[in-house]
Amino acid sequence: MTSGAFRIANTADARDAACAPCCAGCRYRAESRDSLEQSIPGLAVFGSAFGASVADSRLCRVHDQLVSPGDACPQFEPILRH
Template sequence: MSDPATACRHCARWADDRAMLEARIPGLASFGSAYGATVGESRLCLLHDQLVMPRDHCRDFTSRAAAAESAS
């Protein structure tokens, strides 16, 4: 089983900003917006440029803490 601590929702590349979703996915607003059921809990992965669920995992996980450390 995958470690919950490495789930996409904890990744530095997890774009939790729904406004960004609407800006990056043309036509999304025509389905009701990123604030409704069209997107649900999914968010944009900035690395893979795709919608992912909070509990998804991938081998490219980068913790937010590690990303903040490397940026400073």
């Protein structure tokens, strides 16, 4: 690609590339797909948290709903790095 555009390959890259506060870099976003199957009763019956329909969506522990990496809300708190 010569246009200067780039593709965000995964959630970690999305978090690092984020310019504005968004769910990809929020501490309330449950990064583990395992937590989806534990938090949403019956999800395994319909598919899996590891399926393509979930993609990079994860569970927001504040709103108790699925969020995409680019979503944002006023409760954003950055991931603490040690």
